[in-house]
Amino acid sequence: MTLLRHLAGGMGVAVGLTLMAGSALAQDCTTKIGTVLPTSVDWGRPIAETAQFAVDQVNAAGGAGGCKIEMVLRDTQVDPKVGVDAAKALVDLEGVKVLLGAVSSGVSMPILTSVTVPGGVMQMSCCSSSTAFTNLAEEGKTEGLWFRTFATTAVQSAMGAKIAQDKGYGSVAILYKNDDWGQDMARLIAADFEAVGVAVTASVAINDGQPSYRAEVTEALGTQPDALYLALYPAEGTAAVREWISLGGTQKMILANSLKSDEFRENVGLQYLGETVGTDTASPRSESADAFRAAYVERFESEPNGPGLGNSYDATMIALLAMEAAGKDASGADIAAAVRKVTDPNGTAITADTAGFTTAKEVLAGGGTVMYQGATGNVRFDANGDVSAPAVIWSFTESGTEEVEYLSLDEVDSFIASLN
Structure with missing residues (x-):
């Protein structure tokens, strides 16, 4: 531009x-x-x-x-x-x-x-x-x-619980990255699943750089959950999901926004992600967000769909x-x-x-x-330097991702309040 x-x-x-x-x-x-x-x-x-x-x-x-x-x-x-x-x-x-x-x-x-x-x-x-x-x-x-x-992990965690509730899953196993973010996600999502009546059958940490995640995946799979929740990054996420699918695990998966990735989609294979949905924070439906999108498309000749x-x-x-x-x-x-x-x-x-x-x-x-x-609306920081945000539920397509459901800031805050 x-x-x-x-x-x-x-x-x-x-x-x-x-x-x-x-x-x-x-x-x-x-x-x-x-x-x-x-x-x-x-x-x-x-x-x-x-x-x-x-x-x-x-x-x-x-x-x-x-x-x-x-x-x-x-x-x-x-x-x-x-x-x-x-x-x-x-x-x-x-x-x-x-x-x-x-x-x-x-x-x-x-x-x-x-x-x-x-x-x-x-x-x-x-x-x-x-x-x-x-x-x-x-x-x-x-x-x-x-x-x-x-926004904090509380938004994504709540949206993960909403997906499980809306889809009628009775039980979920969790695979999470063994770092500050993953541990935080695992703790919050387990509490939110419990709040909506979804049982957590297993919560298993995934470490970087392992040659195989078969042991961790086998542990989660052995609890026979209705669905799998993944708070991982593309490299270990790809390896874990390949193991999960090869061992007969369900394609009913819920993903944190860290797996909203072309690399993950392509390396796992879209054919194995048909029942998979993810969560992410979202830009508000506002003029400033629309203006950023238009400017981004003009500069990069592609939509700003990445996380x-x-x-x-x-x-x-x-x-x-x-x-x-x-x-x-x-x-x-x-x-x-x-x-x-x-x-x-x-x-x-x-x-x-x-x-x-x-x-x-x-x-x-x-x-x-x-x-x-700006791109995420009228940004407001609280005393801790935090912001809140709307959310989106998305699924993979051949060319990237598509929006399944958008929740406004009020809707997100209301759902989080219902969990508490």
């Missing part, structure tokens, strides 16, 4: 002159932001590309905090040690004050506790959902430096808006404090694009606040 096309559809020639002037000024300095994402897996690359898309739009508006923004990207490989090493390099060597990422809660947590909080760096995750972050924030251990644009894309865009945009509000040479703590100024429900509404960022510059320079309206 070119700058001229933005201007033609938005704020006109006057803004065009402002943007070109701002862009020229921003060339005099560059500010780096760090990004730690799993670019070595198929669903991780689009998340990183979407973050870069937001950076490009901000640079077209003259950058943030008076400087052009350079996004320095490092691959986490969905590995905590690799992720921590990458984050340390970005903070210690590159000097970043903002870190975007990670995806897996099991990677984000050690980065938060051993790198960003000790280093006074703001961390904004697009996709980590463990409730352990909420607990840490409530204890004051995130020091106000942690935010995420993805975390809208969340990645919003995490990046909000972080850069906060950098603008905090000003040049601001500390990580200053940038984190400025997040409230750019997600203010009483602030000036701005669009999530180059023109919107330019408007935000003018409002913030005048001492005002802005209300960011």
Whole structure:
């Protein structure tokens, strides 16, 4: 999407002159932001590309905090040690004050506790959902430096229980990734299944890098459940489901959004996924979400159907808006404090694009606040840096996924309340 096309559809020639002037000024300095994402897996690359898309739009508006923004990207490989090493390099060597990422809660947590909080760096995750972050924030251990644009595991867990209830499953076995995220999911989903009267016959941990998961799958299968719930990532998820199917397991499966993956669908085989459905958080049915979709399609010539894309865009945009509000040479703590100024429900509404960022510059320079309206709607963080979100139930198709059911934020909150 070119700058001229933005201007033609938005704020006109006057803004065009402002943007070109701002862009020229921003060339005099560059500010780096760090990004730690799993670019070595198929669903991780689009998340990183979407973050870069937001950076490009901000640079077209003259950058943030008076400087052009350079996004320095490092691959986490969905590995905590690799992720921590990458984050340390970005903070210690590159000097970043903002870190975007990670995806897996099991990677984000050690980065938060051993790198960003000790280093006074703001961390904004697009996709980590463990409730352990909420607990840490409530204890004051995130020091106000942690935010995420993805709703907690409580939303996906509740939707998994809703699927089991709606389909009339009497019993479910659980296979979960043995990390912070997977353990959190397993704990929550077991409680939610129980709340809707679905028995959990087994809850089995899956570790990374094993040559076979036959023992774990056999344990779950031996309990003869009506369905299988999977809180895994594509690599171990593919291996576990292949074992499950080969041993005669049911195709009635419920998936967390981590398996909303072309890699998983293709490697397992669509013919074995006919009765499988998944859950995910969703963008609201709003003008800002529609605008993001249109901009994404124009930029990438494909629909933003992968997990975390809208969340990645919003995490990046909000972080850069906060950098603008905090000003040049601001500390990580200053940038984190400025997040409230750019997600203010009483602030000036701005669009999530180059023109919107330019408007935000003018409002913030005048001492005002802005209300960011992005891919996931009007983002609101609570005191713990958490957000809530609508949800979607989806199934696989030959070309990707399709929506089975959409639940509004009110419907999600109502169902979660019914579980409690």
